[in-house]
Amino acid sequence: MGVTIYDLAREAGVGIGTVSRCLNNHPSVSPETRAKVLSVVKRLSYQPHAYAQRLASRQANTISAIIPFFTNHFFVEVLRGVQGKSQELEVDLILYGVHNADQVEYYLKRSLSRGHVDGVMFFSMKFPDSYVEKFQQIGLPVVLVDTHHPLFDSITVRNVDGAKSAVDHLYDLGHRQIAMINGYSGTRPAKERFEGYRRSLESHGIAVNPEFLFYSGKEKLDGFSRESGYNLMKRVLEKRNDSSSPSALFVASDIQSLGAVDAIREAGLRIPEDLALVSFDDIELARHAGLTTMRQPMYEMGSLAVSWLKARMKDPDLSPREETFLPELIIRRSCGSTARVTQSPASGRGAMV
Amino acid sequence: MGVTIYDLAREAGVGIGTVSRCLNNHPSVSPETRAKVLSVVKRLSYQPHAYAQRLASRQANTISAIIPFFTNHFFVEVLRGVQGKSQELEVDLILYGVHNADQVEYYLKRSLSRGHVDGVMFFSMKFPDSYVEKFQQIGLPVVLVDTHHPLFDSITVRNVDGAKSAVDHLYDLGHRQIAMINGYSGTRPAKERFEGYRRSLESHGIAVNPEFLFYSGKEKLDGFSRESGYNLMKRVLEKRNDSSSPSALFVASDIQSLGAVDAIREAGLRIPEDLALVSFDDIELARHAGLTTMRQPMYEMGSLAVSWLKARMKDPDLSPREETFLPELIIRRSCGSTARVTQSPASGRGAMV
């Protein structure tokens, strides 16, 4: 069906080894032979057979990304980074989008299949213990993003420092009664972001007021949802008549913040005059809604993951690396800062047609 | 390094052919032999080598998707559909995200590489003429989504009908002075959406008023951008003092509509009281912003693309198929309809953590 190196060899009057060498830029080929072969390559519009190459050379030149698809915005940005770097490095990217827990194992198994991929990136989910041994054994490189395991490379965000900056910012704006809306307390981001909140207050000599802590239960998406933000904000507002009511809130995620905004508006209150808000993530909707937030460098994380994977593919015995990214404060309207970053009203990112 | 069928054969005391038959559920294997082999398979935790299989069986069980990454929202939804269906059908999905025109050719070439993929899906861009012949020649299945070519399967949206519905809706709400903000007139969506606009007015006995037509130039993203919407709306508002000013607008895309909203707000006007808006696409931001719009069934389009590709892989000689999806009117706040669909305030789709 297709043109093979045998065809090329016959046509050019050389051996297949020579053809292969030409194709792979091997140094020891005379310029004339090379020219001759390459002209035949062009004439017959030869295309190498990817899998034959991969079988013979014993590398797939392909990596896979196992990434949750339900966390809307994060994955999009990260994926951009992954995709951009994969292309730059000329490796193929197999995308495994996870919608539920079962799929994780399925994809892990699939990636494990010998020769299938040279490495896998695993995002935002707990890496199953039952698989770490398998990967170690096979020696298949793994890079973890937004999650952590001591035996693998991992790229995470400094939630504690980020949260602290967020709350510091609120403090700097004069707020002293700062409440927090959080996700499910069993999750790492919830724990760490609370820790940052705690540290900030502590550093300013303010005790954490348990009345000011609003955790979601173990619900859908661990409470990192618009619904949860809405409901928790309702609770915040109910308590408002008490002696000391918060003048500002640190919300653990933008998506919750969006729900909180709905609740605040419903109650006829103004942001930031009545209640200032700072949240976390900087998803695209946050920009649109004017939320002050802590930006996670998602693109960069995705991109770095690919670079690391590639490095590890070259040298599998590197000891596990860790990189932590510091979130950046993005000042918009919701916090009431006068040091607001000016934004042109028409700064959309792109349109679909 | 890995366990091969030779190991299995030796261990089970049979030939490799038999092992292969067991693995592939070939009927002519005795139950005992099968059991014996399969137990060895399990014991040695054998994993087939994907590329060896693919080389020998001459099919890749992999498809690729060449999809623009700059059109933020559309691609995300479509990708969800593609990914979901790929998984259901157990084919691997190679993702080629396009950021600029050059990449298109690169990826096309890459997909063309013999044996690499069994089929390719091509989204939202003009399929280069220079490549249609190549694909035809190699017989590599292609499915086009949100774009069209007579020689390939294509899945598109009925822009004309959708636009007509949008404008009909405005008419039904009592508007008679309906202007249109459009993208660059050279693009298919711009042409078709205008055509729908025209037909709607015509069917109601209203002549198209050239003064009411606002086209963007051939700028970034062909004018399907927030900036363009903003700028065109400014022009609309400047003309407002004239004898007959529009009471409603049909905007060719949500993203432009978002820019238009900015401009309207800046002018101190209200939506929908002073100006009603209906747009097109139903990107996620549209929901958030309360835009009435025509929803494109993006997930379904992605999903169908994979199904079709698979069908064509089975039977390459099918004649080209076409499917057109009818956009659905999603009523929100921007049009001022009282028949508004009720929406819980907290209906976010998902959070990142």
Place this chain on the structure above:
DNA sequence: TTGAAAGCGCTAACAG
């Protein structure tokens, strides 16, 4: 029902 053997198209080691 089964084993042996011939590819699939390529890379890479080995002679020359």
Place this chain on the structure above:
DNA sequence: CTGTTAGCGCTTTCAA
């Protein structure tokens, strides 16, 4: 510098 040869791990005839 170049041709030959031996795999890579699997599928698939073809005999037995």
